[in-house]
Amino acid sequence: MRLCYQQEVLIKEVPITGITLLNSLGLRGWQVGQLPQAPRLKGTAIDSMSSSASKTRSLGPVYTLKVAGERMTFLTDAKDFHNFFQSTDVDFQKAVQSSVQKIASVTEEAFFKNHTKIHDTVKGRLSFHKLPPFCETLHSKFKEHLVGIKNQITIKNGCEFEAELNDLVRSTMYKSIMDNLFGDGVLPTHDEAAFKEFEKNFLIFDEQFEYAARLPKIFLREWTKSKNWLLQMFTRVTKQCMQTIPADVESRSLLQTLIAVIDDDFSPNWSMMMLWASLANAIPITFWTLCMIYQHQRVLEKVQSEVRQVLKENEKCDESTLALMPYTRQCILEAIRLRSPGIFTRRVIKEFRVKGYNIPVGDLLMVSPFWAHRNSQQFPDPEEFKPERWENIEKNSFPESFIAFGGGRYQCPGRWFALLEMHIYVSLFVSLFDCKLLNGVPDLCELHLVGTQQPVQKCPVVLSLAK
Numbered sequence: 001m002r003l004c005y006q007q008e009v010l011i012k013e014v015p016i017t018g019i020t021l022l023n024s025l026g027l028r029g030w031q032v033g034q035l036p037q038a039p040r041l042k043g044t045a046i047d048s049m050s051s052s053a054s055k056t057r058s059l060g061p062v063y064t065l066k067v068a069g070e071r072m073t074f075l076t077d078a079k080d081f082h083n084f085f086q087s088t089d090v091d092f093q094k095a096v097q098s099s100v101q102k103i104a105s106v107t108e109e110a111f112f113k114n115h116t117k118i119h120d121t122v123k124g125r126l127s128f129h130k131l132p133p134f135c136e137t138l139h140s141k142f143k144e145h146l147v148g149i150k151n152q153i154t155i156k157n158g159c160e161f162e163a164e165l166n167d168l169v170r171s172t173m174y175k176s177i178m179d180n181l182f183g184d185g186v187l188p189t190h191d192e193a194a195f196k197e198f199e200k201n202f203l204i205f206d207e208q209f210e211y212a213a214r215l216p217k218i219f220l221r222e223w224t225k226s227k228n229w230l231l232q233m234f235t236r237v238t239k240q241c242m243q244t245i246p247a248d249v250e251s252r253s254l255l256q257t258l259i260a261v262i263d264d265d266f267s268p269n270w271s272m273m274m275l276w277a278s279l280a281n282a283i284p285i286t287f288w289t290l291c292m293i294y295q296h297q298r299v300l301e302k303v304q305s306e307v308r309q310v311l312k313e314n315e316k317c318d319e320s321t322l323a324l325m326p327y328t329r330q331c332i333l334e335a336i337r338l339r340s341p342g343i344f345t346r347r348v349i350k351e352f353r354v355k356g357y358n359i360p361v362g363d364l365l366m367v368s369p370f371w372a373h374r375n376s377q378q379f380p381d382p383e384e385f386k387p388e389r390w391e392n393i394e395k396n397s398f399p400e401s402f403i404a405f406g407g408g409r410y411q412c413p414g415r416w417f418a419l420l421e422m423h424i425y426v427s428l429f430v431s432l433f434d435c436k437l438l439n440g441v442p443d444l445c446e447l448h449l450v451g452t453q454q455p456v457q458k459c460p461v462v463l464s465l466a467k
């Protein structure tokens with residue numbers, strides 16, 4: 001397969017073994033297209049998702065792919081990311097609106113009317129200085145569910161307990177996050193059968209989320225059924241919630257805060273999207289963090305000695321407790337670096353100049369955190385799990401080269417909450433259990449581009465009580 005590049009009158013053809021590249025981006029079967037005003041594509045190498053050196057591609061710092069009729073121009077040089085996030089020539093809302101319409105049935109008009117308001121509301125509610133109350137409630141919910149597992153092991157007379165790690169993390173985290181953000185028991189977390197029904201539908205919704213942004217409904221029967229199930233649930237929940245929104249703004253749950261600002265009939269739809277955003281990345285990355293910790297004996301010993309000491313001496317969990325476990329936080333940041341979302345995107349609304357090239361209006365401009373985080377200039381030995389590289393990172397800021405949470409006006413508003421919940425969960429988990437990965441760390445499934453990667457294989461583990 002060939003990809004054509006054209007610079008002024010010169011047409012440069014570059015052989016592309018790009019089907020592998022596309023596969024590695026998860027774009028199976030989509031078309032590689034023509035670059036209209038093209039860069040001389042030299043220079044920056046991009047590692048494939050599976051990161052083998054033999055798959056390294058040299059498409060250059062700027063290149064365009066035509067995917068399902070849409071021109072996508074990728075920026076791969078970290079020096080251009082700031083411009084990507086800050087330029088007024090590109091637009092976040094115009095890039096994502098049609099996907100939100102397909103996925104959540106929010107009309108174009110409703111999207112533009114409410115999106116910024118919702119973003120700012122979530123950002124305000126989950127801002128760094130609003131997090132302390134969540135410390136205690138997340139800690140107590142996680143503990144409740146993890147102690148449930150501990151009791152199952154104890155019942156077996158302290159013997160080992162076999163489990164699938166991804167399922168275990170999911171089932172213990174989902175309920176806790178839902179209760180914390182949406183209100184205790186507001187979503188079906190208290191009744192096991194109802195929760196299972198929810199989980200089944202949510203997993204289908206999540207798994208095919210990205211296809212749903214592009215494919216006609218006809219190919220998505222099962223997904224549409226699950227989406228409708230979730231929408232019906234949120235229709236009931238938001239109706240009840242509207243009648244019980246407390247006057248005191250500070251005591252409102254995130255759901256109540258959200259519903260209070262939406263001024264049309266799409267509350268259930270936005271709430272469903274909010275639920276997805278709050279579960280889809282943080283929970284798989286928590287799973288990967290645990291896998292990576294248990295896979296690396298030296299790291300494991302360091303985390304164990306840190307968390308067991310601190311949590312033994314502190315029954316409660318607050319900010320100062322977490323500050324005593326900095327290495328665990330470094331492990332989490334390192335796992336986020338290695339399992340960042342595949343891409344995020346902006347729509348070019350005014351000709352965008354980069355490296356001497358003019359990217360035309362209408363293009364989707366793309367940046368891949370997954371690949372950016374494998375740039376060896378910024379992250380030496382990029383494939384290695386090295387928590388120490390985060391040693392001197394300040395608590396409420398990230399280095400410019402770390403873009404897992406996006407950037408600019410619409411940067412992930414849940415990022416501090418995500419780090420908090422993961423820090424509490426991982427430290428509790430390691431303090432309670434010894435865990436042996438029976439088959440090592442699973443491979444990455446490359447189907448998720450917008451969200452983080454899921455494991456291909458199951459991850460069987462043997463759990464026992466921490467010694």
Ligand code: HEM
Pocket residue numbers: 119122126274277278279281282285336340341344345404405406407408410411412413414415417418
């Ligand atoms: C490790 C976990 C997470 C990662 C890697 C992540 C990453 C991202 C990214 C890359 C974006 C798009 C930003 C952009 O294009 O500039 C985003 C958006 C968003 N995230 Fe997160 N996120 C995580 C956890 C969370 C959590 C826990 C919540 C909520 C509690 C959340 C809520 C949101 C929302 C609501 C948006 C949409 C913003 C908008 O449309 O304006 N995220 N996230």
